[in-house]
Structure formats: C-alpha cells, structure tokens
Amino acid sequence: MPEIFKSPAFVIAGRDLGESDRLITFYTMDRGKTRGIAKGAKKSKHRFVNALEPFTLLNLSLALPRTTGLSRIDSAETLDSFSSLRGKIDYYIMASLCCELVDLWTREGDPQRDLFELLRSYFRSLKEGLPARKATLFFETLLLSLVGYAPNLDSCLRCKRPPKDDHVAFKIHAGGFICKKCQKKGEDAHRITLGALKSLKYIQNRKFNNLHRLSITDAAFEEAWSFIHDLHCHYLQRVPASYKVVDTITSKTYSKK
Ligand SMILES: [Zn+2]
Incomplete structure (x- = not known):
C-alpha cells in the first residue's frame, strides 16, 4: 500500500496530462505546495465531481510515490467550492x-x-x-x-x-x-x-x-x-x-x- 498524505488544500493550478489525466497543483496546509495526478479526470468528470476546480478548498488525500515520480490523488472532498469566484x-x-x-x-x-x-x-x-x-x-x-x-x-x-x-x-x-x-x-x-x-x-x-x-x-x-x-x-x-x-x-x- 502506498503512503497516504492527507491535508486541507486549495487548488491553485491545473493542466491536462496526456489523454485522460490532469495534473493539479495544490497549496496544502501541512506541506505547502504539492502536486498530484488526477487519474482519468479528463475523461470522466464523475470521479472528482468539481473538487478540482480552481480555488476549491478540499480535504485532499494523496497517494505518495514509493520511490520517485508524482503523487496520485486518492480522494478529494470539497469543503468549500468558492464557486462564486468562478x-x-x-x-x-x-x-x-x-x-x-x-x-x-x-x-x-x-x-x-x-x-x-x-x-x-x-x-x-x-x-x-x-x-x-x-x-x-x-x-x-x-x-x-x-x-x-x-x-x-x-x-x-x-x-x-x-x-x-x-x-x-x-x-x-x-x-x-x-x-x-x-x-x-x-x-x-x-x-x-x-x-x-x-x-x-x-x-x-x-x-x-x-x-x-x-x-x-x-x-x-x-x-x-x-x-x-x-x-x-x-x-x-x-x-x-x-x-x-x-x-x-x-x-x-x-x-x-
Ligand atoms: Zn533621507
């Protein structure tokens, strides 16, 4: 099992990665700036619903890489979507x-x-x-x-x-x-x-x-x-x-x- 890192986090940036993934940049309470791959986020909006929209405050759960490479977003639970800002x-x-x-x-x-x-x-x-x-x-x-x-x-x-x-x-x-x-x-x-x-x-x-x-x-x-x-x-x-x-x-x- 990979190590899981959990923290409140703001979505501060995001871009497409390959055909189906997105690479999201967060500013987390416990680790500062952190990035994570949202697997399949481009193809299916259901998985993370709207939790990965810019400015969203969420409870982030990241699966850290075992050796090197990028973390994977395990789950993202919206705390405040700040939707009026969009x-x-x-x-x-x-x-x-x-x-x-x-x-x-x-x-x-x-x-x-x-x-x-x-x-x-x-x-x-x-x-x-x-x-x-x-x-x-x-x-x-x-x-x-x-x-x-x-x-x-x-x-x-x-x-x-x-x-x-x-x-x-x-x-x-x-x-x-x-x-x-x-x-x-x-x-x-x-x-x-x-x-x-x-x-x-x-x-x-x-x-x-x-x-x-x-x-x-x-x-x-x-x-x-x-x-x-x-x-x-x-x-x-x-x-x-x-x-x-x-x-x-x-x-x-x-x-x-
Ligand atoms: Zn002077």
Whole structure:
C-alpha cells in the first residue's frame, strides 16, 4: 500500500496530462505546495465531481510515490467550492492572479501555515463580495511580507528618517526609499506619493480582516497597485501571465476598485 498524505488544500493550478489525466497543483496546509495526478479526470468528470476546480478548498488525500515520480490523488472532498469566484470575471481573474503568485513564489514541500490562511482569508473576502482589486492589493502586499520581500516603508535608506514630504523615491533593488532631501539629481527611482506609501504601510501592519477599514483615494490606490505589481515582477524576475490579463481587463472594464 502506498503512503497516504492527507491535508486541507486549495487548488491553485491545473493542466491536462496526456489523454485522460490532469495534473493539479495544490497549496496544502501541512506541506505547502504539492502536486498530484488526477487519474482519468479528463475523461470522466464523475470521479472528482468539481473538487478540482480552481480555488476549491478540499480535504485532499494523496497517494505518495514509493520511490520517485508524482503523487496520485486518492480522494478529494470539497469543503468549500468558492464557486462564486468562478462566476464573476473580475473575481476569477484576480483570484487566478493570486494563485499564480503563490505558485511562482513557493517551492514544493515548504509549508507556510500563514500563507494557507492568507489564501483562505482572501477567497472568503471575495466570496463575501468585498472589492476584488482592493482585496487583491491586500493579498499581494501581505504575500511579499510572507516570502521575505516586504518593502521597507518606514525610514529613508540614507538618513533613516521617516518620510515627511509629499513623495519619496523608491529604489526597488534596495527594497526601500530615499526621502526628498536625500535624493540626488537625476537619480533613477520609482516615485511614490506619501498617500500610497501610508496605505501600503497600513496593509503591511494589519491582518486581512482590516480590509474594509482601509480608506484610500483612487489615485493612491492606482499608484499602490502598480507599485506592488512592479515589486512582484522585479523580485520574481518575470511578468506573471495573469498580470498581462489583469492589465488589459482592468484598463477597459473596471472601475478603480
Ligand atoms: Zn533621507
């Protein structure tokens, strides 16, 4: 008998494998990112019903390989399908983006309980109908902290003083900002206003359930939004595919938040 691994898990990605199988990527509570083959899932929808749809929270049971190779999904019992996230295009796109970021930022078998809980809080907030882009900004900012790339928004890299002018120059490669006084002429940096900086600091220091308390102007939101995207792209050294979708869709269809 193969060894069985059981854990609550979120479906974060999936693709076809051969003619009849699917390869599913999960973020599990106990082992972090894990992949498993769903045998026959492409041919017969009955076996796993809808448990392997993106964003589903399930009780996963995986048969681990005896030596090398991929695990096989033994059973998948749905705990919460988060089906409303698949019914609205903006929720679907934003939730897909967050799943892709988790996939890109994590390695297999490196569990982070806080990251599992962050996914849970995020999906719940969308299910409750909170604004998708605002929830996503929260998620992306808190994710950067969890993976150890939180930007330093507290003090200037040079004079170590807190920001006080209307804007600062953020040095992405250094992970911090230079205040107006310390900036050299023609210095290349990402300009960020104090409003956006303070909103991001608010997010960094709080839990997800403070989302509704964040009051932010549309302009500061847009700034914070593109700044956080730039940080993810820079540190991941690539542009996640979902960002391209998000950019085209948000500029056409959606209001600010
Ligand atoms: Zn300074």
